[in-house]
Amino acid sequence: xxxxxxxxxxxxxxxPKSVAAIRNLERICKEYLxxxxxxxVIDLKENPRLAREHNIVAIPTLVRQxxxxxxxxxxxxxxxxxxxxxxxxxxxx
Numbered sequence: 001x002x003x004x005x006x007x008x009x010x011x012x013x014x015x016p017k018s019v020a021a022i023r024n025l026e027r028i029c030k031e032y033l034x035x036x037x038x039x040x041v042i043d044l045k046e047n048p049r050l051a052r053e054h055n056i057v058a059i060p061t062l063v064r065q066x067x068x069x070x071x072x073x074x075x076x077x078x079x080x081x082x083x084x085x086x087x088x089x090x091x092x093x
Contacts, residue, residue: 010050017075
């Protein structure tokens with residue numbers, strides 16, 4: 001990838017799905033993205049107003065902010081191929 005990838009993962013506390021999503025995202029980034037990416041994890045339990053401001057309707061939700069257009073995927077990110085294709089990441093892009 002020659003452009004920077006910016007990813008934001010919205011979770012709600014340390015639920016099993018949230019923890020799995022964080023682990024799966026770390027693995028996907030390590031295996032499929034080069035070093036030009038940034039990941040932010042936002043806990044909506046700590047800042048619930050961000051759910052409305054960022055149009056988050058379910059959690060966990062992963063949002064690819066950059067490159068545009070913005071892409072979203074909901075779930076624990078366990079289906080690696082689905083994540084790569086849907087968010088146009090890594091080799092699947």
